[in-house]
Amino acid sequence: MAHELRMPQLAQSVVEGEVARWLIKEGDAIQIDQIIAEITCDKVDVELPAPVAGVVLKIMVAAGNTVPVGTPLAYIGRQGESVDASAATSSATFSALTASILGIDKAHETAVATSVAPAPTADRSSVRAVPVVRKLAQEMGVDLATVHGRGPGGRITKEDVLQAAALPNVPAAIKDRIEYLPFSGRRKQIAQRLAHCKSVVPHASCMEEIDFGELAEIRKGHKATAAAHGVNLTYLPYVVVATVHALTRHPLLNSTLEEAENRIAVKHYCNIGIAVDAPEGLVVPVVRNAGEKGLLEIAQEIQSLSTRAREDRLDPDDVRDSTFTISSVGGQAGLFSVGILNYPEVALLNLHRIQSRPAVVNDQLTIRPMAYVTLTFDHRVFDGGEVVRFLGDLKQRLEEPGSWANL
Numbered sequence: 001m002a003h004e005l006r007m008p009q010l011a012q013s014v015v016e017g018e019v020a021r022w023l024i025k026e027g028d029a030i031q032i033d034q035i036i037a038e039i040t041c042d043k044v045d046v047e048l049p050a051p052v053a054g055v056v057l058k059i060m061v062a063a064g065n066t067v068p069v070g071t072p073l074a075y076i077g078r079q080g081e082s083v084d085a086s087a088a089t090s091s092a093t094f095s096a097l098t099a100s101i102l103g104i105d106k107a108h109e110t111a112v113a114t115s116v117a118p119a120p121t122a123d124r125s126s127v128r129a130v131p132v133v134r135k136l137a138q139e140m141g142v143d144l145a146t147v148h149g150r151g152p153g154g155r156i157t158k159e160d161v162l163q164a165a166a167l168p169n170v171p172a173a174i175k176d177r178i179e180y181l182p183f184s185g186r187r188k189q190i191a192q193r194l195a196h197c198k199s200v201v202p203h204a205s206c207m208e209e210i211d212f213g214e215l216a217e218i219r220k221g222h223k224a225t226a227a228a229h230g231v232n233l234t235y236l237p238y239v240v241v242a243t244v245h246a247l248t249r250h251p252l253l254n255s256t257l258e259e260a261e262n263r264i265a266v267k268h269y270c271n272i273g274i275a276v277d278a279p280e281g282l283v284v285p286v287v288r289n290a291g292e293k294g295l296l297e298i299a300q301e302i303q304s305l306s307t308r309a310r311e312d313r314l315d316p317d318d319v320r321d322s323t324f325t326i327s328s329v330g331g332q333a334g335l336f337s338v339g340i341l342n343y344p345e346v347a348l349l350n351l352h353r354i355q356s357r358p359a360v361v362n363d364q365l366t367i368r369p370m371a372y373v374t375l376t377f378d379h380r381v382f383d384g385g386e387v388v389r390f391l392g393d394l395k396q397r398l399e400e401p402g403s404w405a406n407l
Helices: 090-102 108-115 131-140 159-166 185-200 213-228 236-249 295-310 384-399
Strands: 001-007 018-024 033-041 044-049 056-060 066-068 072-077 205-212 255-258 263-266 272-274 276-278 281-283 326-328 347-351 355-361 364-377
Touching: 018 185, 044 185, 072 108, 131 159, 185 281, 213 295, 213 364, 213 384, 236 272, 236 295, 236 326, 236 347, 236 384, 263 384, 272 295, 276 295, 347 384, 364 384
Parallel strands: 272 326, 326 347
Antiparallel strands: 001 072, 018 033, 018 066, 033 044, 056 072, 205 364, 255 263, 276 281, 347 364, 355 364
């Protein structure tokens, strides 16, 4: 009896997913836990393992299509077996597949081991590599099945591909005047969310300038201790702590508008989203319950989440349930920017480049490390006065860190 693979529910709130890429085709022999597809869900790419072994009888959803959770994606069975959707063992396989992806349970392997049909030993679909690395390998003509992965869990990295190609660390030359790139996966999800938010929410913004001089000295004294804990200490953890303090004084900025119920849901906990510029596009992992964590713990969590985001190793739950987002947008360039909200949140803080420039302190002209911050907000929920007061509290907290900035 053929086994039916369905779109798995990768987290409780997931309702749909996109088949970003099939790594097998109809007629291929596959084995248990072989990676057969890549699924994009809420801007997170997840590798889809085969829950059973056998032959791919039929693929039901083409790459690039988004379907609801539970939709049949493919059928696996024995060579020559016909597909009978009504008789397919769907529910058990669906549950086992979800558990396998989330790392919950692999006991199902014993039950289905009798249907094993060995796959070719050099099957490139079994290699571990994120989509951007697979694309690079394709451009450079590198067979990933022949590359030894030196990343976490044997994952093939960009450097592994470049070394295999014996080329310098530069992008492949573009031969044509026009290059066509797919508008799908995470890029398409980002576009849809931003377009929806911008069309629904009346955005407004307010900017403030902050003197980071005192905080710079405190951070300098903290760096050695943080390094001993494996943390490269940036200004961002301090900004998170100061932001949480300001949100407790101005909780409307930590809310959502529930229009159908005609109410505003004010969150008395702070799940702070941290915008990360990952290779496959912007992603926002979440520091949960930031108000209950110390500065060092927040710094460790930001570093871990950012690293996993750039390596495409986030889980769907890592990017859920944020209540307020901070985007550190000016580390290299850019004076200031105005962001688009991380819907359904009602406020977004953009932190810009901290740089030395003239400032007046105690009526004296001096040089200080200064930065602009921009607060973008949903004007339906509160007005500019609340934003100005929030930014005033944030500015005071960051400019007077002596009482709270402790590791």
